[in-house]
């Protein structure tokens with residue numbers, strides 16, 4: 084996983100609530116293997132016409148938002164399907180952090196696994212950030228994981244929470260599977276106990 | 290004093306680090322969409338820790354057209370779709386994972402065929418590479434959906450890191466009225482708490498209405514927990530649960546059954562156990578529901594009218610509703626029963642079980658479909674059972690199409706999809722923009738309501754037709 088420490092740059096306002104993973108990555112792209120195609124997949128049906136031409140009025144098709152690295156959005160961002168392609172779309176486009184009042188649970192976890200930082204901030208602050216971004220096209224923001232702060236277009240900083248282990252993994256770009264394998268002994272002991280207490284779970288079907 | 294959730298969670302802790310728990314995973318369900326997981330295994334040279342604890346289902350991409358099914362995998366015209374079906378076969382063969390796939394009498398949607406096999410047992414932790422894995426919690430276990438990276442982690446280590454969710458107790462008391470089903474109840478729950486209402490929570494459903502439900506109905510309830518944002522949905526196991534499980538291929542037998550039963554009976558939440566949040570629903574007041582908008586909380590009783598955004602006090606809601614109505618092509622204030630639909634889909638892991646098929650057939654019997662209407666059973670075994678009961682004939686005589694098992698039009702992955710602007714009465718679980726195909730418009734409802742819409746060509750209160758639920 085790519086490490087995440089600090090990202091600063093252009094922030095795009097998604098002034099919308101309930102942007103579900105079906106919008107972030109339309110279902111038919113779930114079969115695409117991870118790679119460069121994902122830059123186009125993010126919010127595809129909002130960004131492109133049926134003939135694949137760009138919709139010029141969609142915000143991600145406009146400068147300077149083509150270079151956005153941060154997104155600010157309304158509540159319930161990433162609800163719905165478990166598709167990780169929703170995160171891959173953001174990554175492919177270059178967005179490395181999304182700020183919203185709350186997120187779909189599975190999307191939140193999927194983001195952490197891919198080095199995209201989901202930042203939960205109170206609704207009032209998200210609204211403020213959205214207003215500032217809408218008022219000042221191309222405004223920059225900064226997301227700083229070590230200090231757990233977001234810096235808005237006006238320079239004000241806002242603290243955010245993140246689970247300590249998730250933070251550590253992101254900062255170091257830790258490989259989660261390798262980390263878990265260090266618990267091999269504990270896993271084995273658990274399995275031995277379980278085979279004794281609940282033997283039917285291991286039985287072959289009849 | 291512990292809740293059902295506490296008992297299952299606590300008994301699966303392998304390790305704890307900071308605020309995250311390494312949980313043991315008893316069973317992991319995957320499907321054709323799990324290619325990113327196998328790509329990652331290949332890329333990293335990882336192996337599957339316990340192939341006998343991973344179960345694969347062919348459902349998302351498999352065709353449901355009986356003719357296509359009889360022609361075999363190689364005949365799928367779209368190369369990308371065919372590739373997804375073939376990838377699952379190759380990958381499960383390579384990693385020696387059991388597959389319930391094309392041609393297998395047990396094939397079906399993972400959340401329908403899995404429970405039929407007896408895989409979803411009380412007290413276990415079950416994960417699935419699909420958000421509706423919450424379905425399996427109907428058996429009193431902790432089941433939740435995970436993404437592709439998490440699935441890779443699970444199959445490589447048989448564990449998963451989780452932050453402990455809070456618990457939400459949803460108590461549903463009272464008797465369901467005529468024409469009212471589990472689908473209407475869960476739509477009413479989501480309308481009440483919102484699509485974000487259960488984010489961060491594991492839900493336990495309880496109350497007299499839940500106790501009176503069959504396992505199939507309980508699965509419909511738990512299935513849509515994710516549509517309220519819930520991490521999981523659970524129902525305490527009881528005699529209904531045990532009756533369903535008895536004799537299933539993966540269910541314990543003989544002495545092991547007695548031992549299992551003794552353990553399962555310890556699982557229900559202790560009296561007085563504390564939940565993080567409580568919600569009460571009066572089942573007797575719920576009437577048949579339909580969604581009018583573009584997410585599952587935007588639903589109303591069929592007797593109502595399409596909302597007028599301008600009358601909403603909250604500015605954000607005005608915008609949300611306005612956008613939803615534009616996408617759905619609806620006029621504020623029109624009666625829901627005035628909404629004409631172009632086609633009907635009866636199926637999906639929410640409503641494709643035998644009870645659902647019977648309820649739809651009972652309505653289909655009352656007339657003839659005036660628009661294309663598909664019935665897609667959730668598994669091949671449900672298909673066989675329905676055929677044994679003569680239900681397929683009722684449907685075909687009434688002009689409905691009877692198909693093979695799979696996800697089909699629920700998610701439009703296998704090529705079954707709506708045309709832009711087409712409007713569908715659907716028994717599935719998501720009415721997001723484009724869910725059933727780009728530009729498609731979805732109204733969610735119960736199987737009986739969907740069958741009624743097929744007979745009339747517009748949304749209709751099934752209670753007017755006199756059909757049973």
Ligand code: SF4
Nearest residue numbers: 421637638696699700
């Ligand atoms: S039926 Fe629909 S919701 Fe259920 S698993 Fe298949 S695609 Fe997902």
